[in-house]
Amino acid sequence: MTVRRLLTPDGNYMLTGDGYDARGRLQTESGAKSDAGDARRALAALALCQNASVGRQGSRVAVQGDPLEAALIVATRKGGLDEQELMRRAPRVLEVPFSSELQRMTVVVREGQKLRQITKGAPETVLQRCSYELRGGRLQPMTKERRDYWLARTAEMGRESLRSIAVAQADVQHPAEGAGLCLLGVVGLYDPPRTEVPDAVRRCRAAGIRTLMVTGDHPDTAAAIARGLGILRSGELVAQGRELEDLPDAELRQRVKETSVFARVSPQFKLRLVDALRRNGEVVAMTGDGLNDAPALKAADIGVAMGVSGCDVTKEAADMVLSDDNFATIVAAVEEGRGIYDNIRKFVRYLLTCNVGEVLVMFLAALIGSPLPLLPIQILWVNLATDGLPALALGLEPVERDVLSRPPRPPREGIFARRLGWRITSRGTLIGLTTLGVFLAARALGRPMVEARTMTFATLVLSQLFHAFDCRSETRSLFELGFASNPYLLGAVASSVGLLLFAIYPPFAQAMFQTVPLHLADWLVIVAVSGMGSFAIALRRRWLRWRIMAGSLRGEMAWKSRS
Numbered sequence: 229m230t231v232r233r234l235l236t237p238d239g240n241y242m243l244t245g246d247g248y249d250a251r252g253r254l255q256t257e258s259g260a261k262s263d264a265g266d267a268r269r270a271l272a273a274l275a276l277c278q279n280a281s282v283g284r285q286g287s288r289v290a291v292q293g294d295p296l297e298a299a300l301i302v303a304t305r306k307g308g309l310d311e312q313e314l315m316r317r318a319p320r321v322l323e324v325p326f327s328s329e330l331q332r333m334t335v336v337v338r339e340g341q342k343l344r345q346i347t348k349g350a351p352e353t354v355l356q357r358c359s360y361e362l363r364g365g366r367l368q369p370m371t372k373e374r375r376d377y378w379l380a381r382t383a384e385m386g387r388e389s390l391r392s393i394a395v396a397q398a399d400v401q402h403p404a405e406g407a408g409l410c411l412l413g414v415v416g417l418y419d420p421p422r423t424e425v426p427d428a429v430r431r432c433r434a435a436g437i438r439t440l441m442v443t444g445d446h447p448d449t450a451a452a453i454a455r456g457l458g459i460l461r462s463g464e465l466v467a468q469g470r471e472l473e474d475l476p477d478a479e480l481r482q483r484v485k486e487t488s489v490f491a492r493v494s495p496q497f498k499l500r501l502v503d504a505l506r507r508n509g510e511v512v513a514m515t516g517d518g519l520n521d522a523p524a525l526k527a528a529d530i531g532v533a534m535g536v537s538g539c540d541v542t543k544e545a546a547d548m549v550l551s552d553d554n555f556a557t558i559v560a561a562v563e564e565g566r567g568i569y570d571n572i573r574k575f576v577r578y579l580l581t582c583n584v585g586e587v588l589v590m591f592l593a594a595l596i597g598s599p600l601p602l603l604p605i606q607i608l609w610v611n612l613a614t615d616g617l618p619a620l621a622l623g624l625e626p627v628e629r630d631v632l633s634r635p636p637r638p639p640r641e642g643i644f645a646r647r648l649g650w651r652i653t654s655r656g657t658l659i660g661l662t663t664l665g666v667f668l669a670a671r672a673l674g675r676p677m678v679e680a681r682t683m684t685f686a687t688l689v690l691s692q693l694f695h696a697f698d699c700r701s702e703t704r705s706l707f708e709l710g711f712a713s714n715p716y717l718l719g720a721v722a723s724s725v726g727l728l729l730f731a732i733y734p735p736f737a738q739a740m741f742q743t744v745p746l747h748l749a750d751w752l753v754i755v756a757v758s759g760m761g762s763f764a765i766a767l768r769r770r771w772l773r774w775r776i777m778a779g780s781l782r783g784e785m786a787w788k789s790r791s
Contacts, residue, residue: 229295231303232390233257233416235381236266237363243306248282248289248298250305266362268307270413273395275304275311276318277335277346295537296393299417318344328444328495328520336400346397350446350492351382351414354394359408367410382414386448389456390416421457428556429458435562436635438510441489442498450491460489469493473500480504495520502527511639513558515550516542532558559632566634567627570702574622576643577652578699582615582692584656589663589688599677601667601684603742606731613727614689617720618696624716625700628709646702655698658761659691666757682732682743683750689728690758693721698765 234241234254241264245252254264254271280293282301291298304311318337326333332349347354355375360367368374382392396409432439441454447466454460466489472480473494481504490501498514502524505512514521514528517538522545525531533546534553543549550557586607593601637645644652666687670680696717697706712718731741738744746754 229299229391229417229419231299231306231415232418233385234267234270234303234413235385235416236270236413237361237368237411238266239264241267243303245302245306248291248302250302252302252306254303254307264307267413268309269362270395270415271300271304271307272309272314273346273397273412274300274348274393274415275309275314276320276337277333277348277395295419296391296417300393300415303415328493328518331444331492343400344397345400345409346395347409348393348395350444351392351394352379354396354409355379355411357409358396358411360410362410362412370411378411378414382446383448385414385416386446386450387452388416389449389452390418391445391449392416419453421453422554422556424554424556426457428559431559431632432562433458435632437562438488440484440487440501442493442501443489443491444493445491447491450489454489464488466491469497473497477504477507481508484508495523498524499527511636515555515558516546517553518542563627563632566631567625569637570628570631571623571625573643573648573702574625574699575619577648578622578692578696579615579619580652581656581659581695581699582610584653585659585663585688585691586610588657588660589667589684592660592664593667598664598668598671601664602681602688606681606685606741606743609727609731609741610685610689610692613731614724615692617723618693618717621714621717621720622696622699625714628701628704648702651702655695655761659688659695662757662760663688663691666754676744678742678744679746679750682746683754685741685743686728686732686746686751686754687758689724690754691761693724694759694762696721698762 230246231243234243240257241254242257243252243254254267256264278294278297278300280291280295280297280301282298283290283292301311304314318339320335320337321343322336324330324334326349330349331353332347334345334347336343336345338344347357355370355378358370358375361370361374362368378394382394385392392414394411394414396411398409429439439459441450441457441459443450445453447468451460451466454466460466464487467483467487469490469492472483472490473496475483477500480500484501484504485508490497493501498516498521502512502514506527506529511530512528513530513532514524515532515534516522516525517534519539519541521533522541525533525542525547526545530548531546533542533549535543535549535551536553538546538549538553548561586602589601590607593599663684667680667684670683671677675683700706700709700714700717731737732743733745
């Protein structure tokens with residue numbers, strides 16, 4: 229955050245430099261020479277009415293306290309003043325901390341035998357308490373025209389994306405005494421959004437997530453920033469907290485459906501806003517850093533606290549704490565969360581499909597009076613050695629590229645929704661039927677029982693391993709995903725194939741698992757039968773994608789013909 233402009237009753241000033249680097253300077257906007265006494269007087273007052281500190285830790289700047297107040301300290305240094313010396317000369321005797329309700333902070337300092345009250349805060353709030361302005365070195369009455377003039381200037385800074393803070397002071401006789409304040413000036417601070425935030429907001433919109441901006445800033449400032457971030461669209465208006473606080477709950481619920489930016493809001497309204505959104509059926513994630521944000525964070529479905537600038541109370545009330553205070557991190561967490569949920573579905577799909585296939589092989593064989601196609605030790609080897617590794621590897625599947633282009637899933641959606649149950653039963657049935665078919669065909673061709681069971685054993689394992697690649701995505705083929713994009717799955721499948729061969733070829737394993745070596749022709753039949761389901765799924769996905777593309781092309785051609 230950086231102070232860019234300073235308006236006083238006697239002149240307009242600019243401050244060069246960015247961030248917390250004090251290597252900038254104070255100069256008039258016109259470039260004309262000026263001793264800038266009025267500007268330094270305002271900066272000195274701001275330096276006395278804050279609680280932050282800006283120092284150095286090695287080669288980096290270390291900031292403690294509110295970033296806005298830290299920016300005021302840096303502006304004081306650019307004006308050639310030392311805030312520590314100012315505080316030594318004018319020690320504080322009283323403080324009224326900033327609050328969202330008052331929208332101002334007040335201190336009383338002692339300068340020699342005099343007590344001076346200094347107030348900084350939102351311009352409209354401070355101006356209401358100003359009876360004078362210091363113009364030409366003399367106290368001049370703060371007339372309605374002059375008050376309107378200052379409000380217009382702060383609105384102008386707001387349209388330039390600058391946050392405005394007014395500062396005023398008055399001599400008092402007693403620390404608790406109030407007085408008609410004298411306006412010293414208004415500063416405009418630029419709070420640049422992180423460069424990645426506009427893209428994060430765009431990704432939220434693509435993912436079906438509404439991004440609402442709730443701030444205590446001036447409405448014009450909020451509108452300018454929100455427009456730059458892509459939150460406020462053309463034709464949308466900024467709602468002010470004081471306009472909405474008296475609305476009945478039903479009207480507020482309707483209003484929040486149409487509004488994306490809320491300015492000059494109170495902590496109580498944040499709580500009402502969260503409640504209105506939840507009553508509209510929304511799943512609400514609320515971010516905050518201040519003590520007053522804690523109730524709204526607690527009421528939200530997901531309270532997100534700032535780990536760097538957030539207070540301890542806010543962190544305790546939150547469900548999640550951002551270690552970098554970055555909005556883009558929330559979007560990354562949503563993407564990762566969707567990826568984890570997808571991988572859970574893949575894991576469940578693979579294991580249940582394999583189990584359905586195994587159960588059907590044994591059940592159908594018993595139903596038709598056939599000898600058992602698999603021995604218990606072979607089934608145990610399948611479950612322990614060849615099922616587990618691919619399932620674990622599917623849990624490590626990378627997040628799909630289009631995960632944030634999908635709409636959010638309904639909160640009450642079950643794990644088997646979107647035809648997952650049908651995919652499990654249909655593919656499990658296919659695995660069971662083809663595996664049993666290999667056994668029956670081998671027996672019909674006169675193959676010994678041990679050879680038929682070995683072929684059945686290999687068919688079941690390879691069918692499951694082929695299916696592991698189908699489970700990587702519910703919409704995209706293996707060729708679109710890339711073979712090497714999940715090396716864990718490749719390693720798991722290779723290990724499972726190795727365990728299968730181990731159970732078939734070493735003589736001591738043959739005695740244990742009741743298997744015999746298979747010929748090349750046997751393996752060709754087994755691979756063809758095992759991959760049949762995966763080949764059918766790949767063709768179906770290709771056909772569906774072709775239909776979607778053809779439909780889009782027809783729609784585009786129809787639109788062009790109408791144009």
